[in-house]
Amino acid sequence: MKLINLKWQQLILSLGCLLLIIACKSFYPTNKPDAVPLRVATDPTFVPFEIQKASGDLEGFDIDLMNALAQPAAGIAKVAGFAVQFENLPFDGMISTLQAKRVDAAISGITITAERLKTIAFSRPYFKAGLAIAVREDNQNIQDFNSLRGKKIAVQIGSTGADFAKTIPNAKISTFNSGPEFFQDLLNGNVDAVISDAFATLYAIKNGNLKGIRVVANLLTQEYYGIATPKDSPHLDAINKGIGILLSNGTYKQIYQKWFNADPPQLPNS
Known part of the structure; x- marks a missing residue:
């Protein structure tokens, strides 16, 4: 009699564990x-x-x-x-x-x-987000869209900054695969300005120790x-x-x- 009760108890315990596992799997689908x-x-x-x-x-x-x-x-x-x-x-x-x-x-x-x-x-x-203009700190001539006319502009390939740069009259556009590349070209004086995402640019200047670069106050776009x-x-x-x-x-x-x-x-x- 005790043996039978023990088997029933084991069966009930097993069923309980099975139901608990099923419930957990249903509640946490990524598992x-x-x-x-x-x-x-x-x-x-x-x-x-x-x-x-x-x-x-x-x-x-x-x-x-x-x-x-x-x-x-x-x-x-x-x-x-x-x-x-x-x-x-x-x-x-x-x-x-x-x-x-x-x-x-x-x-x-x-x-x-x-x-x-x-x-x-x-x-x-x-x-x-929005597009911003980045220039060297000593550049006081570039303040907005109109002042980009005829300037050498750096952008990332395939970005909205690259598309926007095409609308600037007589601009000479240089394309790069990543931000670090065009910021370095800006510091080296090979381009006059960079057009890129405002938040990414500000973060790069603050955390990438990019001394000598500033962001123009007026954003070019809202996106x-x-x-x-x-x-x-x-x-x-x-x-x-x-x-x-x-x-x-x-x-x-x-x-x-x-x-x-x-x-x-x-x-x-x-």
Whole structure:
């Protein structure tokens, strides 16, 4: 009799453990071995949005945001069970890679533009930015768009800064793969100004010990970054829901304050 009761107790205990395991797996979808990998392209030269440390690990505002979206408690993992896998890719190759669907998404300070929306899709805006002019500290002649006329301008290949520079009358444009390269050319006197993202430029000057460079007070543009995906992406709805969750639960604000030491501005829904 005692033997039978013992067997029943063991059976009940086993069933209880099984139910607990099932419940845990349902609540934490990213712990599932079959979690869907989300291949995300990024260019780790766009400081402070993407940075590759000496160890090879990635960090930065965009990286923190994407990792937050993958958390089961609040993000795309909760919606669709994704496991984010970053892939390093030069910025000027991201649009074509998305068009070919060789990655599922891209995050690298990619500005939402009407031209890009013709070939790829974007999430709701996750960052308010703008283009700025950087010059040497001793340059007092360049103050705004009009004073860039006929000047030697440095830009990053494939960026909105590169597109904007084309509108400057008689400008001589030099293109570079990354920020450190064009800032060095500016310091060396090979170009008169750099047109780049305002936040990235200010961060680079402050943390990269770029003495001798300043940012002109007047921003050239106002723009928004989005997470880029191929057209008709099955993941876009989940990504948008995840961004909404991070904005509403305070996680986005924490990430923003970590990298920019300021409260984030209001963002539009679309």
